[in-house]
Amino acid sequence: MSKQRVAITGAAALDDCRVPLVSEPLTASQAERLAPSYKALGDPVRLRLLSLIASHEGGQVCVCDLTEAFDLTAPTISHHLKVLKDIGLVTSERRGTWVYYRAERAALDLLSTVLSVSEAAVA
Amino acid sequence: MSKQRVAITGAAALDDCRVPLVSEPLTASQAERLAPSYKALGDPVRLRLLSLIASHEGGQVCVCDLTEAFDLTAPTISHHLKVLKDIGLVTSERRGTWVYYRAERAALDLLSTVLSVSEAAVA
DNA sequence: CATCTACTTTGACTGAGATCGAATCAATCG
DNA sequence: CGATTGATTCGATCTCAGTCAAAGTAGATG
Numbered sequence: 611m612s613k614q615r616v617a618i619t620g621a622a623a624l625d626d627c628r629v630p631l632v633s634e635p636l637t638a639s640q641a642e643r644l645a646p647s648y649k650a651l652g653d654p655v656r657l658r659l660l661s662l663i664a665s666h667e668g669g670q671v672c673v674c675d676l677t678e679a680f681d682l683t684a685p686t687i688s689h690h691l692k693v694l695k696d697i698g699l700v701t702s703e704r705r706g707t708w709v710y711y712r713a714e715r716a717a718l719d720l721l722s723t724v725l726s727v728s729e730a731a732v733a
Numbered sequence: 734m735s736k737q738r739v740a741i742t743g744a745a746a747l748d749d750c751r752v753p754l755v756s757e758p759l760t761a762s763q764a765e766r767l768a769p770s771y772k773a774l775g776d777p778v779r780l781r782l783l784s785l786i787a788s789h790e791g792g793q794v795c796v797c798d799l800t801e802a803f804d805l806t807a808p809t810i811s812h813h814l815k816v817l818k819d820i821g822l823v824t825s826e827r828r829g830t831w832v833y834y835r836a837e838r839a840a841l842d843l844l845s846t847v848l849s850v851s852e853a854a855v856a
Numbered sequence: 857c858a859t860c861t862a863c864t865t866t867g868a869c870t871g872a873g874a875t876c877g878a879a880t881c882a883a884t885c886g
Numbered sequence: 887c888g889a890t891t892g893a894t895t896c897g898a899t900c901t902c903a904g905t906c907a908a909a910g911t912a913g914a915t916g
Contacts, residue, residue: 631784632841641777641784649775651848653904654764657771661754661764664850673863686905688864693903707862707913713755715850722848725774727787727838776874796893809875811894816873830883830892 624717630726647721650697655680656690663700664713672708747840753849770844773820778803779813786823787836795831 624647627640636644651657662679663671677687691711694700699718700711747770750763759767774780785802786794800810814834817823822841823834 631780632787632836632838634784635788636781636784638777638781641780645775645777645780648771648780652768652772652775654761654768655904657754657764657768658759658761661757661759664755665758677863682904683906684863685865685907689904692864704863704912709863715755718755718848719850722845722850725841725845725848727842727845778874797891800893805874806876807893808877808895812874815894827882827893832893 624720628720628723631724632727644721644724647697647699647717650693650699651721653690653693655682655686656694659687659690660694660699660713660718663711664715664718670703670710670712672710674708676711747843751843751846754847755850767844767847770820770822770840773816773822774844776813776816778805778809779817782810782813783817783822783836783841786834787838787841793826793833793835795833797831799834 623643627636627644651660658679659676662676673684673687673691676691677684680687691700691702695702695711697717698714700713702709702711704710746766750759750767774783781802782799785799796807796810796814799814800807803810814823814825818825818834820840821837823836825832825834827833
């Protein structure tokens with residue numbers, strides 16, 4: 611029950627934001643809820659992490675594989691994954707010793723729609 | 734001539750980034766060039782500014798109109814507009830005393846494409 | 857249960873960025 | 887040309903974010 615409310619801090623509450631920003635001005639509320647998601651994408655490491663996860667066949671990637679792809683310490687990678695997770699762009703699942711991350715495509719799609727200009731997206 | 738090179742600092746050099754990040758992993762170089770654009774969108778004020786500009790009929794908006802829409806000082810709005818301009822999301826044009834901003838839809842479209850998941854965008 | 861590996865959390869440091877007031881620049885008008 | 891209005895730049899402040907080392911947690915394994 612309260613589980614839903616917790617999500618308000620994260621990615622949820624974006625349901626009314628699925629509108630291209632070129633079609634009508636964002637409200638202050640919408641902008642404040644959307645901005646953190648784009649901010650999360652505003653770091654090169656997180657962009658690559660998300661791309662590595664989202665483009666991986668099987669849809670999930672182990673943290674160990676992600677860490678190897680960067681010249682950064684494990685805590686730093688873990689930090690970036692947490693940012694992506696808190697905002698709802700990825701989810702994680704523990705399997706044995708390993709933790710697997712998966713991309714939340716619906717969240718990505720929403721962020722893409724907001725930036726779209728190709729009138730086809732105008733509901 | 735050198736005008737083209739200047740753009741490298743800004744939005745240009747993104748030509749090879751017009752690929753959904755779900756289709757294949759971004760390279761470190763691509764991520765480093767894309768991230769600043771999303772970071773620019775990672776502020777509620779800038780998101781609203783861009784939306785106000787991009788959704789305005791006539792395609793251009795005077796700074797004075799933009800400033801009125803926020804409880805912020807003119808220097809702050811000017812700062813945010815500069816960020817959007819430097820990254821290539823908007824352009825500005827002086828007409829008499831007033832300065833008009835216009836959205837650069839191609840830049841928006843690229844950022845939307847990178848986040849798209851609807852396979853239709855997969856070149 | 858002790859230990860090893862995988863991952864996360866904590867704390868500290870450092871640099872970046874949002875904001876404002878004051879000063880500056882640009883164009884218009886008396 | 888002095889003054890006024892619109893917009894940007896500058897300098898300062900204050901908060902936030904990326905990074906790492908060290909410590910902590912969670913399973914697996916002997």
